[in-house]
Amino acid sequence: MDLESLTRTSGEWLKATGPDSDIVMSSRIRLARNLAQFPFPSRADDNVRAEIEEVLRTQIEKNPAGRRLNYISVSSLEVIDRQMLVERQLISREHSETHGQRGVGVSDEENISVMINEEDHLRIQVLRSGFALDECWSEIDAIDDAIEAERTYAFSDKLGYLTACPTNCGTGIRVSVLMHLPALVHTKEIQKVFQALQKINLAVRGLYGEGSQAMGDFYQISNQVTLGKSEANLIRTIQDVVPNIVSYERRVRQALVSENRRGLHDQVSRAYGILKTARTISSEETMDLLSSVRLGINLGLIDDLEIPTINELFIHTQPAHLQKIRHEKLETVDRNVARADYIRQRLNERN
Amino acid sequence: MKCERCSKPAVLHITELRQGEVRALHLCEGCAKEYLSHAQPSKKDGAIESDTGAEEAALDDLELQVCPNCGIAFKEFRSLGRLGCPHDYVVFEDELLPLLENIHGETTHTGKIPKRSPQSSQIQFKLIKLRSELRSCVEEERYEDAARIRDSIRQLEEDQSQAKPTSAPSEPG
Numbered sequence: 083m084d085l086e087s088l089t090r091t092s093g094e095w096l097k098a099t100g101p102d103s104d105i106v107m108s109s110r111i112r113l114a115r116n117l118a119q120f121p122f123p124s125r126a127d128d129n130v131r132a133e134i135e136e137v138l139r140t141q142i143e144k145n146p147a148g149r150r151l152n153y154i155s156v157s158s159l160e161v162i163d164r165q166m167l168v169e170r171q172l173i174s175r176e177h178s179e180t181h182g183q184r185g186v187g188v189s190d191e192e193n194i195s196v197m198i199n200e201e202d203h204l205r206i207q208v209l210r211s212g213f214a215l216d217e218c219w220s221e222i223d224a225i226d227d228a229i230e231a232e233r234t235y236a237f238s239d240k241l242g243y244l245t246a247c248p249t250n251c252g253t254g255i256r257v258s259v260l261m262h263l264p265a266l267v268h269t270k271e272i273q274k275v276f277q278a279l280q281k282i283n284l285a286v287r288g289l290y291g292e293g294s295q296a297m298g299d300f301y302q303i304s305n306q307v308t309l310g311k312s313e314a315n316l317i318r319t320i321q322d323v324v325p326n327i328v329s330y331e332r333r334v335r336q337a338l339v340s341e342n343r344r345g346l347h348d349q350v351s352r353a354y355g356i357l358k359t360a361r362t363i364s365s366e367e368t369m370d371l372l373s374s375v376r377l378g379i380n381l382g383l384i385d386d387l388e389i390p391t392i393n394e395l396f397i398h399t400q401p402a403h404l405q406k407i408r409h410e411k412l413e414t415v416d417r418n419v420a421r422a423d424y425i426r427q428r429l430n431e432r433n
Numbered sequence: 434m435k436c437e438r439c440s441k442p443a444v445l446h447i448t449e450l451r452q453g454e455v456r457a458l459h460l461c462e463g464c465a466k467e468y469l470s471h472a473q474p475s476k477k478d479g480a481i482e483s484d485t486g487a488e489e490a491a492l493d494d495l496e497l498q499v500c501p502n503c504g505i506a507f508k509e510f511r512s513l514g515r516l517g518c519p520h521d522y523v524v525f526e527d528e529l530l531p532l533l534e535n536i537h538g539e540t541t542h543t544g545k546i547p548k549r550s551p552q553s554s555q556i557q558f559k560l561i562k563l564r565s566e567l568r569s570c571v572e573e574e575r576y577e578d579a580a581r582i583r584d585s586i587r588q589l590e591e592d593q594s595q596a597k598p599t600s601a602p603s604e605p606g
Contacts, residue, residue, distance in 0.1 A: 118519055119561055121503040125517035201515070223545075230547050236519030241533070242542030244519040248529060249536055251522070253544035310539020 083152035083188060085163050089398065089406045093170060093192030093209065096393040100212020104380040105328050107260040107300065107393065108209055111218040111317075113226055114245045114254035115204040118236040122246035123182070123199045131182040131199055137233070138198045142187035146228035149194055149221075151187035162411070165402035171209065173197055194225065201246050202254075204229070213324060215257060215317050223313075242309060252309025257320050260289070261327060264299040264377045265334040272301075275327055282319065283307055289396075298369035298376075298396060303327075339381060350378030354387075358429045362418040368399050368425065387429070395428060436461035437496075437511060439531070500524045502561055520561070560589055 095108045120126060120134050142151050156164060156173060164178040173186050177200040184199035197205040206229075208222040236244040242252040250256075266272040276286055287302045303324070305316045338346055353374035357363075363371075376392045378384040397403065404420045405412050412420055439461060496508040505517030507525050516522070522529060533540050563586050570579035 116519055121518040122516060124513070124515050125503050125505060226545075227548065230549060234549060235547055237547050238522060238542075240541060241522055242544055244522050246515045248516070248533055251533070252537065252542045255544070307537045307539075309533060309537035310541060310543060312544045 083154060083190075085154075085159075085166065086406070088166065088170065089403055092390075092394040092397060093172075095193060095209040095211045096390060096397065097211055098389040098393060100210055100214045102328055103212035104389070105262055105331050106213040106324065107262055108211055109213055109215045109218050110207060110209045110256075110258045110260070111215065111222050112205055112207040112256045113222055113243075114202040114250045114256075115206065115226070115229070115243060116202050116236040116245060117204075118234045120203065123180070123184075123201065123203065124246060126182075126199075128182050131184070134203055135183040135185055135198050138204060138229075139185060139187075141229050141233060142185075142196055142198070144228075144232075146196075147221075147224035149189055149225060151189055151194065151196060153185055153187050155183075155185045157182065157184050162402050162405055166406055169397055169400040169402050171195075174200060174205070176200060177205075194221070196225070202250070213259065213328070215259070215321055218257075219313065219317055249306075250308050253311070253313050253316065255308055255313050255316055256304050257317050258302050258304035259320060259324050260300055260302050261324070261331075262298075262300055262373070262376060263327070263331050264373050265338055266327075266331050267299045268338070269334055271330070271334060275330070279303060279323065282323065284320070284323065297366070298373040300373075300396075335377070335381060346381070347378075347383045350374045350381075350383050354378065354384055354429075357425050359426065360422045362415075363422045363425065364418055365400065365421070368421060369396070372396055372399075391428065395425060398428075399425060436464050438464045498525070502565075556589055556592065560586060563589070 098104075100106070100109070116122060117134065117137065120130060123131060123134070126134065139153055142153055145151060154167070156167070156177065159167075164173070167173045167186065168175055168178045170192065172188050172192060172195045174197070177184060177186070177197050180200070182199060184197070186198065187196040188194065193209050195207045195209075197207070206222055206225055208218045208225070210218050238244060243254040245251045245254055263272060263275075266275060279286055283306050285304050285306045287304070289297050289300045289302065303320065305319065307316070353371040357368075357371050357375065372392055372395055375384060375387070376389065379387055379389055379392065398407070399421050401412075401417055404417055404424060407424060408420050437460060496511070497506050499506045500517055500521050501524070502520040503517035505521060507528055510516055510521070510525070516525075530540055563582050567579055567582045567586065570576070570582060
């Protein structure tokens with residue numbers, strides 16, 4: 083996989099082709115798996131880590147379940163390239179920042195990523211545009227089966243798949259849905275959603291998962307419990323709750339339009355105007371304005387711009403992407419200028 | 434962070450200096466109250482003090498228990514939050530079960546099961562142990578023992594390859 087060309091493309095999951103993709107940006111399932119015969123990565127010395135990487139890279143290069151995966155040796159990448167993979171959600175922050183031999187297998191569409199030597203030996207992830215958890219599951223289940231047919235996973239009859247952190251053991255599954263909820267945030271109704279989700283043991287996080295703050299009104303909703311419930315059961319819990327949030331967000335959007343269409347139209351148009359003309363812009367402001375514009379497109383208030391372009395801008399305006407686009411290392415001040423340049427170019431080229 | 438004694442959320446973090454040794458304690462409200470009432474320096478009753486000492490020593494023993502496979506002590510897991518190897522789930526089962534109950538509300542897996550024989554994990558654990566024994570035998574030049582262990586490893590490996598599923602993994606072409 084040519085990392086240089088990534089700045090000109092985006093993952094399939096950003097194309098807004100899936101169900102409800104005006105509100106559900108993406109669906110994601112990940113599985114944590116470990117090989118029975120090795121210590122977990124944090125306890126493995128460099129030699130053992132190299133051995134684990136070798137064993138699992140072989141599996142990835144066999145294209146499990148017929149999925150063609152490009153192998154990237156993360157440990158031999160420059161910091162900026164690792165950061166870019168984090169921004170594209172292909173590896174985790176932890177995987178980028180840890181040490182020792184490690185890598186990731188990525189499909190051309192960037193729908194599949196298989197990390198080696200993250201917190202666990204193997205972290206398989208499948209992403210889809212929109213609300214499409216069943217598709218995620220059938221794909222990840224097949225990949226998991228194909229690897230498991232050749233390698234012995236650490237598994238106990240009682241505790242299921244054994245993971246480095248007891249919070250993941252059992253199914254090792256994390257089911258998550260990334261939602262864009264600007265209207266619920268604007269009206270502060272989002273607090274009610276958080277409380278309701280907490281009661282049924284679901285976690286709410288920001289765009290980049292654990293510990294990240296909510297940016298651009300994006301929220302990731304995922305299961306916390308992994309033991310004692312089946313995968314189907316855990317997926318269903320999310321599948322049951324997401325449509326309620328989707329219709330809640332839609333209702334509040336319609337209410338905002340009928341209460342003050344002109345005000346809302348003004349707000350999203352100003353956001354669009356700033357993005358098209360600004361000469362320097364921070365990451366936070368970009369996220370906020372992109373969120374308004376995204377809402378504007380979905381409500382038909384902005385009609386000369388496509389959702390996939392906005393989705394892509396959320397990713398491509400992040401620090402590592404900007405520096406890769408510019409082919410140079412940039413400090414914050416220069417990055418803000420480069421960001422404004424890039425956004426202007428992307429938004430004006432369409433008119 | 435969870436309480437070291439009962440795995441409720443820890444609210445009190447104590448760093449204790451005792452006989453020149455630094456020790457960090459993380460306790461929930463209930464256990465902290467109990468701990469502090471015992472640790473009052475004004476206490477003059479020698480008998481109670483020695484009782485507490487014994488209790489703490491017992492606690493330390495548990496905490497210092499080490500996994501023979503990866504060498505991690507339960508105490509280390511407490512501070513890192515990560516286990517050392519899959520075998521830790523067997524070695525520290527008594528300590529981990531209440532923790533798992535606390536996190537997940539359940540302690541029995543009901544999800545996907547690998548198609549491969551579930552025993553192969555057990556065989557793997559045996560193999561790890563034997564391989565490390567083999568290494569120390571060779572280092573200590575006990576070649577007869579080493580030969581015997583090597584034979585058992587071969588036997589287990591054969592058992593394992595027979596336990597493999599016959600269906601080929603789904604791959605293109």
